[in-house]
Amino acid sequence: DVKVTQSSRYLVKRTGEKVFLECVQDMDHENMFWYRQDPGLGLRLIYFSYDVKMKEKGDIPEGYSVSREKKERFSLILESASTNQTSMYLCASSFRNYEQYFGPGTRLTVT
């Protein structure tokens, strides 16, 4: 059974803080993804990675960066959090182009 875990379910940060969101998968998947989910906007792809140390910009990468030092871990970094980054963040992983498995999400509030 594929397991994708995210480090926090809820997170509250202040404007300007550096924020790290961690995602770990245990199925040796090459591909990992970060999305944000907002009411009325659906899911939007922020960044994805096909392999260790590789990263590709998604549809809304501005204000975010990522890190993939190990195959099982994909981190999303908000260098200087802003209130418009308040959202639900979903991590996903997949084996090649097969089904994406999602984590439970991290609800981030930036005050």
Next chain:
Amino acid sequence: AQRVTQPEKLLSVFKGAPVELKCNYSYSGSPELFWYVQYSRQRLQLLLRHISRESIKGFTADLNKGETSFHLKKPFAQEEDSAMYYCALRGGADGLTFGKGTHLIIQP
């Protein structure tokens, strides 16, 4: 650019009634289409994909390339079908492009 449109934000039907969740897409090549579902307090999960052509939980979806649609259908809605449904497209090797979602409510 690829785009997925779900015209209904909210769809409310009575238990036992047929359900159709609409999805239209825009993509110049040959896309792969998916339906994902998120039940209350649960993580997003795959419901079905067009290449498998199977029925999951009574739901089916047919890819209509002429109309660029991938509507999700179920002949008789059940209360446990209440959830948020997302149509998604993969046009190449990138991540998925999702629609904005349809909140399906099944009334008893």
